[in-house]
Amino acid sequence: MTLATIRDVAKKAGVSVATVSRVINDSGYVGQDTRKKVKQAIEELNYSPNEVARSLYQRKSKLIGLLIPDISNPFFPLLARGAEDHMRSRGYQAILGNVQEDPEIFSEYLKTFNKNNVAGVLSAVNTPAISDYAEPLVIVDRVTDKTEYSVFSNDYQGGMLAAKAILQGRPKNILVVAGPQAIKRSQDRIAGIESILSRQPIAYKIIHTNSFQIADAEKMAFKIFEDYPEIDSVIAPNDIHALAILKQGLLLGKKIPQELQVIGYDDIPMTRLSSPTLSTIHQSTYRLGWLGAKLLIDLIEDRNISDKKIMLPVRLVAGDTIRK
Amino acid sequence: MTLATIRDVAKKAGVSVATVSRVINDSGYVGQDTRKKVKQAIEELNYSPNEVARSLYQRKSKLIGLLIPDISNPFFPLLARGAEDHMRSRGYQAILGNVQEDPEIFSEYLKTFNKNNVAGVLSAVNTPAISDYAEPLVIVDRVTDKTEYSVFSNDYQGGMLAAKAILQGRPKNILVVAGPQAIKRSQDRIAGIESILSRQPIAYKIIHTNSFQIADAEKMAFKIFEDYPEIDSVIAPNDIHALAILKQGLLLGKKIPQELQVIGYDDIPMTRLSSPTLSTIHQSTYRLGWLGAKLLIDLIEDRNISDKKIMLPVRLVAGDTIRK
DNA sequence: ATTCAACATGTAACCGGATACACATTAAGG
DNA sequence: CCTTAATGTGTATCCGGTTACATGTTGAAT
Structure with a gap:
C-alpha cells in the first residue's frame, strides 16, 4: 500500500487540503470540530506528511549537513553523537559527510548538501573556501578567527x-x-x-x-x-x-x-x-557537538542567539602517567 | 543570488525544460548542437539539478538511512566509514541514525527515513519490527535467520x-x-x-x-x-x-x-x-560497511545480485596477550 | 441596521524537476 | 513517390506539500 497523501486525508475528512495543512502545522484558523475530523482522518490513514514535498516548497529541509574530518578518529564519534542527539530532539536529521581532510571531497559535500536543501551545516572541518558558503553554518572545534558561529574548547x-x-x-x-x-x-x-x-x-x-x-x-x-x-x-x-x-x-x-x-x-x-x-x-566532546547543533538550529530558526562563539572549559584528568 | 533552475537553463539555451532534462539524464533523443547549447548554458549558469525536486517526482531520493547502535562504540565508525565511502562513489548520501539500542528511536528513524524518501536502509541494528520495513534493506553485522540481505563475519x-x-x-x-x-x-x-x-x-x-x-x-x-x-x-x-x-x-x-x-x-x-x-x-569492519552499502545500492538499482548473504572471513591477530 | 474585524474554509498556484504524449522532421525501404 | 521507423523537441501534467487570495460567516460595536 502506498503512503497516504494530504489529499487522501482531505477527502476522508471532507475538507480541503489547505485545511489539513493548517491542522498539521497549527497555522491559520481551523474550527474545533473540523480540527477533530481532520485529526481522526490522519489517525485512521496513519498519515504523516512527506518531508520531501515540504522541503521543495520551503526550499529548506529538516536535514543538516554534518562534516567530520574522519569518523574513525575516536574524537569525532562523540562529537557526532552529541550533535545528533540534539538534532533529533529538535526534529532534524544529520547527513553524514566524512571529509578525510580532502578539500575536493569537502566541496563536493557542500554541493550535495545544497542540492538537498539542507537547513544548515555543522562542520568540524575548516577550509578557507567555507566562508563562501551561504547557508547557516556553525564550526565546531576547528575554529579560525574568521568563523562567525562556533563552539570550541579553551x-x-x-x-x-x-x-x-x-x-x-x-x-x-x-x-x-x-x-x-x-x-x-x-x-x-x-x-x-x-x-x-x-x-x-x-x-x-x-x-x-x-x-x-x-x-x-x-x-x-x-x-x-x-x-x-x-x-x-x-x-x-x-x-x-x-x-x-x-x-x-x-x-x-x-x-x-x-x-x-x-x-x-x-x-x-x-x-x-x-x-x-x-x-x-x-574536552567536553559530546557537549561540543550538542551545543554546535543547538547554535546551528537556533540560527536556522531565527532564535535569539546570546553567544555566537561558545568556548567550553577543559579540565585535567589525572591518570597514572604523570608524577604527583 | 538564488540557484539556477532547469527553466533558467532552458530559457538561456533557447530550448524547453524537457530537452534540458534529457541532456542532464542522458535519456531520450537530443540533437548534437542542441546538446552542446544546453551544456553550455548549464556551465554558464553553474546549474546543478535540485535533488529534492527530483526525489519528489521519483518518490525516491539519493539518500540512504544508516542505522547504527552507537557510534561512540569504536567498532561502528569504521563500518560507517566503509559504508559512506562506497555510497559516495555511487552518488548516494548517508542519513545518520544513532539508535542506542532503543526500539523507540529505531522506529522513529525508520519513519523519518520514509518521510525523506530514502532509497534504502543499511542497518547495523536489528529488531523483529524491521521485517515490516518495505524499502530495500541490508543488515550488516547483526544478522538473524530472517534477514534476507546481509553482510556479516564468520x-x-x-x-x-x-x-x-x-x-x-x-x-x-x-x-x-x-x-x-x-x-x-x-x-x-x-x-x-x-x-x-x-x-x-x-x-x-x-x-x-x-x-x-x-x-x-x-x-x-x-x-x-x-x-x-x-x-x-x-x-x-x-x-x-x-x-x-x-x-x-x-x-x-x-x-x-x-x-x-x-x-x-x-x-x-x-x-x-x-x-x-x-x-x-x-573482523573486516570497513569492508563490512563497504560491502553492505554495495549490496544495498545494487538492490536499489536492480542490479544482478550474486549473493544475498555475504559472509566475510576473520583472522587471528596475534598480539602479546596470549602465550605462544 | 450597518460596518468591520475575527474566524473558517476552499481554490489555485507554486516549489523544481521528470516524463507521457503530441507533433514535427528526416531517412530508409518498397 | 509513399509509408514507416527513427529522431528531435515542446507542452502540459504530476509528485505532495504550502500558502496567497478569495469568499463566506458570525458577532460585536456604532
Whole structure:
C-alpha cells in the first residue's frame, strides 16, 4: 500500500487540503470540530506528511549537513553523537559527510548538501573556501578567527593545564608534540603551554605533527625516542599520540611515570582502558557537538542567539602517567 | 543570488525544460548542437539539478538511512566509514541514525527515513519490527535467520580461532565472556568456541554480558576476578571487554601473558596502542560497511545480485596477550 | 441596521524537476 | 513517390506539500 497523501486525508475528512495543512502545522484558523475530523482522518490513514514535498516548497529541509574530518578518529564519534542527539530532539536529521581532510571531497559535500536543501551545516572541518558558503553554518572545534558561529574548547587553558601537570612532576627534559601549525587550536594550545613553561628554567622542545592517524602516531612515537632519548616528559597533541608514546616508552622499558611522564589531550573514552591510565586534558566532546547543533538550529530558526562563539572549559584528568 | 533552475537553463539555451532534462539524464533523443547549447548554458549558469525536486517526482531520493547502535562504540565508525565511502562513489548520501539500542528511536528513524524518501536502509541494528520495513534493506553485522540481505563475519570461525589461540597457551582455567544470548552472532561465536573447547579436558565457564559500554566492561572485569580468581585465560566478546579485563589483570599484578591470557574480538584500531598489544580476532569492519552499502545500492538499482548473504572471513591477530 | 474585524474554509498556484504524449522532421525501404 | 521507423523537441501534467487570495460567516460595536 502506498503512503497516504494530504489529499487522501482531505477527502476522508471532507475538507480541503489547505485545511489539513493548517491542522498539521497549527497555522491559520481551523474550527474545533473540523480540527477533530481532520485529526481522526490522519489517525485512521496513519498519515504523516512527506518531508520531501515540504522541503521543495520551503526550499529548506529538516536535514543538516554534518562534516567530520574522519569518523574513525575516536574524537569525532562523540562529537557526532552529541550533535545528533540534539538534532533529533529538535526534529532534524544529520547527513553524514566524512571529509578525510580532502578539500575536493569537502566541496563536493557542500554541493550535495545544497542540492538537498539542507537547513544548515555543522562542520568540524575548516577550509578557507567555507566562508563562501551561504547557508547557516556553525564550526565546531576547528575554529579560525574568521568563523562567525562556533563552539570550541579553551585550548589556551588546556595547554596551561597540561604544562602545569607536567611541571608538578619535576621534569628534566620536556618534549611538546604539537598539532598542525596551521590550525589555530594548536597555536592556542602551544601559547598556553609556553606561557607556563617559559617561566621555568627547564629545557623544553616543541615539534609538530600533521597527522592524527594511528599509524603515523606510532611512527612518530618511535622517532621521538630516537631523536630525543633523554626526554622524561611529553605533552602530546591528543590521546592517540599520547598512547602511542606511552606504549613506545613501555617497550623501551621505561618506568611510568617515574622515568617518563605523558599527558594527552581530548580524553577519548578509550583512555580509561589504557594501562597505566593515561593522564589527559578533558574536552567536553559530546557537549561540543550538542551545543554546535543547538547554535546551528537556533540560527536556522531565527532564535535569539546570546553567544555566537561558545568556548567550553577543559579540565585535567589525572591518570597514572604523570608524577604527583 | 538564488540557484539556477532547469527553466533558467532552458530559457538561456533557447530550448524547453524537457530537452534540458534529457541532456542532464542522458535519456531520450537530443540533437548534437542542441546538446552542446544546453551544456553550455548549464556551465554558464553553474546549474546543478535540485535533488529534492527530483526525489519528489521519483518518490525516491539519493539518500540512504544508516542505522547504527552507537557510534561512540569504536567498532561502528569504521563500518560507517566503509559504508559512506562506497555510497559516495555511487552518488548516494548517508542519513545518520544513532539508535542506542532503543526500539523507540529505531522506529522513529525508520519513519523519518520514509518521510525523506530514502532509497534504502543499511542497518547495523536489528529488531523483529524491521521485517515490516518495505524499502530495500541490508543488515550488516547483526544478522538473524530472517534477514534476507546481509553482510556479516564468520563468527563460528572467529570463535574457533579464539579458542585455538587460547588453547595453544596451555590454559588451566578458561573463562568465556559472551555477548548477549539473544544475538545470533554471539551464539555462533559460542558454538565455534565450544566446538574446540569441548574436545579438550580443560575446564571452562561461559558467562554473558549484555552491554558493550566501556563503564559496564570495567565493572564486569572487576567482577570476573572476584568471582573467578583462578582463571588464567579469558576469551572476551569484543576488544573493549578484553582491554578492560587486561587492565584489571594488570592492576591485580598478574603477568601478561604468563599468568593471564586475554583475547579480544573485532580488532578495533585502538588495540594496536594497548600495552601489551592485545591479541584479537580481526573482523573486516570497513569492508563490512563497504560491502553492505554495495549490496544495498545494487538492490536499489536492480542490479544482478550474486549473493544475498555475504559472509566475510576473520583472522587471528596475534598480539602479546596470549602465550605462544 | 450597518460596518468591520475575527474566524473558517476552499481554490489555485507554486516549489523544481521528470516524463507521457503530441507533433514535427528526416531517412530508409518498397 | 509513399509509408514507416527513427529522431528531435515542446507542452502540459504530476509528485505532495504550502500558502496567497478569495469568499463566506458570525458577532460585536456604532
